[in-house]
Amino acid sequence: MQKAAIERNNETIAAQLTPVGRETVQDRVYSELRRALIGGLFEPNQVLTIRGLADALVTSTMPVREALGRLITEKALEALPNRSVRVPPITLERIDDLLRARSLIEGEAIALAAARMNPRVAERLDPTHDSERLSHGRRSWRTRSTSHRSSRAWTLGMYGAATNLM
Numbered sequence: 639m640q641k642a643a644i645e646r647n648n649e650t651i652a653a654q655l656t657p658v659g660r661e662t663v664q665d666r667v668y669s670e671l672r673r674a675l676i677g678g679l680f681e682p683n684q685v686l687t688i689r690g691l692a693d694a695l696v697t698s699t700m701p702v703r704e705a706l707g708r709l710i711t712e713k714a715l716e717a718l719p720n721r722s723v724r725v726p727p728i729t730l731e732r733i734d735d736l737l738r739a740r741s742l743i744e745g746e747a748i749a750l751a752a753a754r755m756n757p758r759v760a761e762r763l764d765p766t767h768d769s770e771r772l773s774h775g776r777r778s779w780r781t782r783s784t785s786h787r788s789s790r791a792w793t794l795g796m797y798g799a800a801t802n803l804m
Contacts, residue, residue, distance in 0.1 A: 668705035751799035
């Protein structure tokens, strides 16, 4: 009798939990390289080698090669003839496309968030926005990367404020 109750309880709990996935080394390498690209760790036009990345990630070349293949397919990286890859250059056309897409998405998210904004959320977002705004005048790539992280934190905060509707 008690065993049946425990099993029913375990089934109820299991129905509410999300199974833990098994992430492969390839998936972890891909996630880390993607995070580094988004975070601005690599500069535009920077050439990356499979061996150099494998050494930096303390793994073999095979998961790096597979992760780079995925990133090349996604157009996050460009393949070069000597088995290396390059971070795509920044072009005006690419920036224009990105800005157009972001303005559509972020404009709508901000409108949704504004309807749900409360003083606590507004206070939390304000300092992040100020630090991002103040860092725009600096010139180095690393500074722009820091500015990007601040802007991303602010944007994600706005998305978080809008999530009650999504």
